[in-house]
Amino acid sequence: MDSIVLIVIVAIVFGGSLTALNIYFDKNRIRAKAEQLGYKEVYISWSPFAPGALFERNERHYRVSYITNDDVPHMRYCKTSIFTGVYWREEE
Numbered sequence: 001m002d003s004i005v006l007i008v009i010v011a012i013v014f015g016g017s018l019t020a021l022n023i024y025f026d027k028n029r030i031r032a033k034a035e036q037l038g039y040k041e042v043y044i045s046w047s048p049f050a051p052g053a054l055f056e057r058n059e060r061h062y063r064v065s066y067i068t069n070d071d072v073p074h075m076r077y078c079k080t081s082i083f084t085g086v087y088w089r090e091e092e
Contacts (some may be wrong), residue, residue, distance in 0.1 A: 026060055026080050033086040039066035039074075050077045052089065059084065 027044045034042045043065040047053070050061035059081045067073050077089040 022060065022082070025082065026062065029080055030062055030064060030078060030086055034064060034066055038069050040069070042066045047077060050079075050089075052077075053079070 023046060030044050031042050045063050047061050047063040050063065053061040056079065059079045061077060061079045063075065063077055065073065065075045078086055079089070080086045
């Protein structure tokens with residue numbers, strides 16, 4: 001019984017670590033792309049229930065707030081994964 005509990009705990013810690021690493025690398029990828037587009041003061045938050053995120057597989061969705069070069073604040077959603085890069089959703 002103790003070995004089963006240990007396996008479950010190790011699995012939970014391992015899964016949480018992978019998720020944290022994915023989010024870390026995703027945010028770095030999104031920030032680099034946003035800065036490449038000229039966005040300033042980029043704030044990124046994970047958004048699992050973003051529009052269009054319900055049936056997506058292997059991609060994570062984020063809400064990105066930023067200021068453009070002409071000092072206008074904006075908010076957009078994007079999705080990313082380790083293999084697909086960053087895809088921006090059109091502004092509404």
